[in-house]
Amino acid sequence: MDIQRILILLGKEARLGATNFMSIYVLVMPVILSLLIALVFGDLLAQTPRLGIYDASDSQQFIQPLLDHPSINTTLYGSQDALTRAVERGAEEIGLSLPAGFAEAMRSDSAQVDFTVYRWGEAGVRNLLLLESAVGRAMAEGIGSGIDQLPVGVNAEQLGSANNLTWSQRLLPLLLIMSIVLGGLFIPATSLIDERQKHTLIALTTTPATLLDVYLSKTLMGFILSALMAIIILLLNGAFAGHVALLLLVIALGGLLSSVFGIILGSVSKDMDTFMGIIKAAGILLYAPGILKIFPQVPEWIGRIFPTYYLMNPLLEVTQNGAGLADIFVDIAVMVVLAAALLILLNSVIGRQQQKLALET
C-alpha cells in the first residue's frame, strides 16, 4: 500500500467522476429530492420557528424581546381562543398564554406565577427547543434573573395531531440512506466495473501501483462522497444537530460500510448490467428501513431486519432526539461488526481479482 499513489488515484477518480453521468446523478439526486420535499412540505421555506402569544393584560416587557427576536416569527393574538385555534391548525408551533397580572406577579417577589403553553403536536424538536429557549430568556431578562431561577409554573398542553414528526422528518431517513448508500456504493462499484470493461484497470495494476492501491482509492472516493452527501442532506433538512462528533462517527461508519460494499459489488459484478440488476433486485433491502420509517404505525422491529437500519437509526436518534453514545451503542457495534466482515470479504476479493483481470484481457 502506497499512500502517495492512493492519493494520485483518488485525484484521477475525482477528475473522471466530475464528467461521469452516474456520479452526477447519485450526488444531485438526493439534493433535488431534499429540496422538493422541503418545498412540498414547507420546511425549507418555513423553517423559522413560529410563536403565538395571547396577552391578557400588559406584559409588554416580556413580549417585546420575542417580537424583536430575529430568528422567530412572533404573532400576537387578541383572544385565548384565537391562539389555541392557531396552534391547533399548526399556524403556530407554540402558543403562549399570559394571564392577567402576569407582569406584575413576575416583578414581585411573590410565589410562583402560572401560565399555559400550547404546543402543536407536529412541531419539530429543533423549533420547540429554540422557542422554549427564546421564551425563557425573554422572561429572565424581563426580571433580571437566570433562566433556571424563573419563578414560573408552566402548564403545557398539546394541540393538533399527536404525531410529532413532520413529513420532512419522516422522509429524512430515506433521503439519508439514499445519499449515503448511493454515493458510497454506486461510485466505487461503477468506477471499478467501468475500468475493468475498458481494461484501464490492468494498465494501472501493471505499473508499480497495486490492486489494493486502486481499490482503496475508489473506496476512499465513495467514503468521502458518502459522508459529504450525508452532511449536505442533514444541513439541507435542518437536522445537523445533536452531538456533532457522534454524528460524524455514525456518518463515517455508514460511508465505510457503503463504499466497501460498493467495491465488493463492483468486483463480483460481471458488467454494468449485472450490477444494475443486483441493485434493482436487492435495492429494497437497502432502502427498506427508510421506507418503513415513513409509516410510524409499522413496528420498529421490522426495520431492524435490514442492515441499513443500523445506520439510519443512530443518525435519527442523534439528530432528532439528541441521543448520546450510550443510546446508540448497539447500533454502532452492529456497524463495526458489519464493517469488519466486509473488510475481510474485500481482502479475499482483492486476492482473487488480479488473476481474473489478466484473464479478462
Next chain:
Amino acid sequence: MAQPAIAVKDLSYSYGDILAVDDISFDVAEGEVIGFLGPNGAGKSTVVKMLTGQLTPQNGSALLLGMDIVKERKQVQQEIGISFESTNLYEQMSAVENLDLFAKLYKVSDFDAMGLLEKVGLGGREKEHVASYSKGMKQRLMMARALVSDPKMLFLDEPTDGLDPVSTETIHALIRAATQNGATVFLTTHDMVEADKLSDRVAFLNQGRIVALDTPARLKQRFGMRALKVEVELPEGGAEEREITLDEDQTPQAVFDLFKNERILTVHSEEATLEDIFFDITGRGLQG
C-alpha cells in the same frame, strides 16, 4: 557473460485443461529486440502476461533484470513499460492527463509530457479528449505511455496492428530509439514483416511451445529455400516462368543450362519469408 535481461526457465500456464504455455525456456540479452511470433492462441499473450506480472506462472520461473517476476513483481513493474494490444486509455482525459497520471504512478520527477507527445507525433492535440483520437493516434499514445518511466524493458503487444503506414513507421522509429538507449524490447506480433524488420531474434511459438528461436537471417538460412525465378521467352511466342532452387549440388549446372539454352527475359532471386518458415516448421500459417 552478462546477465540476461530476461531469463525464462520451464515456464508453463494452463487455462483449465488447455495448456497455453508448455514448458518454455529462453534468454534475452540486454538491449536485444526479441520478436515473439505465432498465430492467435499460440500462447504469446500468456507469456507476456506472466512476464509482466499479470498472471502468476503455474510452473517454472523467470527473472527480469535479475528480479523474480513473482516474488519481486512490483519492483519488476517499476522497470518495464507495456503497450497493450487493445486500447486501454482514459478516453475522457486528455493525452497529457493520461501521461501525467502514469508518470506520477511511476514517481517520475520532472516528467515532460509535451516532449514525449511531440516524439510520438501528437503535439498540438495534447489537450483534446483521447476519445476523439483515431486508432493510430491512440496506439501512439499507448506507446508514449509505455515510455513515461524511460523503462529498461518494453513489452509491446501487437503495437502496429491495423495501423496506417505513418503511425506504423512512427512506432517503429520509437522502438529503434528505445533500443538505441539500451532498452530490451519484447515484441509480440503476428506480422512477420514487422518482426523481420525490428527483431534481433525471433521466437516461433506454436501450441504453447517455442519451436524455433534465432535471428531472422539464420532461420531463413536454416529453414528457407532460396530460389531463382527466371522468365524465359518461348519459341512459339509468349513467356514462361522457371524456378531453380539455390543451395543444391545441381544448382550451378541448372543455371548454366538455362542461360545457355533459353532467351532470358527477367531474373529475380527469392528468399523465404518468416511466414514460409513458420509454415514449414509447424504446418500452419501465422494468421491461423
